[in-house]
Amino acid sequence: MPDILFVKPTLPRAGALVLPLAEGFTLSGLAKEADEATGGAIARGLEAAGFKGRKGQSCTLWAPGGHLSRVVAVGLGAAPEERGAEAAGGAAWPLVSGEPEAMVAAEGLNAALAAALAFGARLRSYRFDRYRTKESAEDKPKLVRLTVASTEPEAARAAHAPLSAVADGVFLARDLVSEPPNVLFPEEMAERCRKLEKLGVEVEILGPKALKELGFGALLGVAQGSAREPRVVVMQWKGASKAGKGDGNGKAGPVAFIGKGVTFDTGGISIKPAAGMEDMKFDMAGAGAVIGAMAALAGRRAKVDAVGLVGLVENMPSGTAQRPGDVVKSLSGQTVEVINTDAEGRLVLADVLWYARERFRPRFMVDLATLTGAIIVALGHEHAGLFSNDDDLAQKLAAAGTAVGEALWRMPLGEAYDKALKSDIADMKNVGGRPGGSVTAAQFIQRFIDTREGPMPWAHLDIAGTAWATKDSATVPKGATAFGVRLLDRLVAEHYEG
Structure with a gap:
């Protein structure tokens, strides 16, 4: 990724010049200087x-004259705003990444928009190339420094600092989700969480012995078919406490984020079809998003007490694997008849959510999981499914998602769906059939939220359709999206800090 610098406006003497322009633009500042230096070639081009200058529009002018190798214009739309600036920065990145250096002429934008434009370029610059050994130099980005020219560079630099921390969290999540499953298995993923300790996050790893003693029967049932041992990782960021605004738990408790971390999902004995099974390496994307969000909060020193918990397992078929028809006892004491071993994520979440509730008494819980193919049938790849027992939390999540481009669509919950989970021999079944599959999955999870003490505000985000992109978009290159990192960070920033 390139270094990003903020400087006073000065016409560059080499490389590429990026011109972010709104509709109805007239060339001014560096754009006008560059146009005059090239004999009007930029305006003519x-x-x-x-x-x-329409949003999403771009134009590249090659060797316009003077010392510039190319000029790239990107549209900001009729009224420049944060998302548009991010998209413009993302659009500019692939057009200038072949140059050793580039400058963005952002002196016509305020500090926040200049920072957002740089943020968008950085998000788009992500590449996962650690296993490419024969990539030619021509195929690799050459850009090592992106300079943003601003009339208020100090303010832009300050505005970009927290965004840079969020980008670090996004990149961490993308790295985790992109890793092959022979490299990233539960033990390894848990150890990578320890890197957050450098940011001030307290990291605790629970191994098989501790999980058995605590009673994580549902999670351990999923893991028992694999030679790779399970882990549960507890991450605590005490930002409000560090700022003198809380006592670690706080009167209302911390905010809590929980992630499904199935590092590879064969489906177990209810094995999946071979075609496309390689995609199941990203069945831990919910956990990846939680880890990335905790890194983002700690990296920008968020004034909030937050806990992140991830349940890490591998779901494999073997002589020791869980069978359809088995009954497991969850940490809550409730029993589950396992009808389909490919409905394993909800079993992992059942225990981790209960543990989070009982140990931390959080003010609310949000879980993220690549849980059901049914949500893709319902919503495609444009929205993640949002299920919640609390209207206020649901509205806050939806608004945060809209603000950062991680769209949510609220789905129903209701007692009528519970009938499908009725078991003849246990408290419940783990699946409810094909109709409303994503809804009955959420209904299952909800049984581990509500207790005799009453329900806790909770939301479940089914990100099965949004965790992986098959094509580039403005700020998300093809591959792992890190969906959820920015959404959770924005939720905290807007409602739970201070």
Whole structure:
């Protein structure tokens, strides 16, 4: 990824120049200087290309004259705003990454928009290339420094600092989700969480012995078919306490995020079809998002007490694997008849959610999981499914998702769906059939939220359709998206700090 610098406006003497332009633009500042230095070639080129500054529009002018190798114009739309600036920065990145250096002429933008533009470029710059051994130099980005010219560089630099921490969290989550399953298994993923200790996060790893003693029967049942031992990782960021605004738990408790971390999912004895099974390496994307979000909160020193818990298992078929028809006793004491071993994520979440509730008494819990194919049938790849027992929390999550481009669509919950989970020999079955599959999965999870003490505010995000992208978008290159990292960070920033 490139270094990002914020400087006073000065026309560059080499490389690429990026011009973020709104609709109805007139060239001014560095853009006007560059146009004059090239004998009007930039204005003529933009006019000939029909560039109007519309959101999503871009135009590249090659060797326009002077010392510049290329000029790239990106549209900000009619009224420049944060998301548009991010998208413009993301659009510019692939157009200038072949240059050793580039400058963004952002002096026409305020500090927040200049920072957002740099943030978008950095998000788009992500590459997972650690296993490529024969990639040619021509195929690799050459850009090592992106300079943002601003009339208020100090303010832009300050505005970019927390965004940079969020980008670090996004990149961490993308790295985890991109790793092959022979490299990233439960023990390894748990150890990578220890890196958050450098940011001030307290990291505790529970191994098989501790999980058995505590009673994580549902989670251990999923893991028993694999030679890879399970882990549960507890991450605590005491930002409110560090700021003198809380006592570690606080009167209302910390905010709590819980992630499903199935590092590879064969389906177990209810084995999946071979076609596309390689994609099941990202069945831990919910856990990856929680880890990335905790890194983002700690990296920007968020004034909040937050806990992140991830249940890490591998779901494999073997002579010791869980069978359809088995009955397991969950940490809550409730029993589950396992009808389908490919409905394993909800079993992992059942124990981890209960543990989070009982140990931390959080003010609310949000879980993220690549849980059901049914949510993809319902919503495609444009929205994640949002299920919640609390209207206020649901509204806050949906608004945060809209603000950062991680869209949620609220789905129903209701007692009528519970009938499908009725078991003849246990408290419940782990599946309810094909109709409303994502809903009955959420209904199952909800049984581990509500207790005799009453329900706790909770939301379940089914990110099965949004965890992996099959094509590039403005700020998300093809591959792991880290969906949820920015959403959770924005939720905290807008409602739970201070």
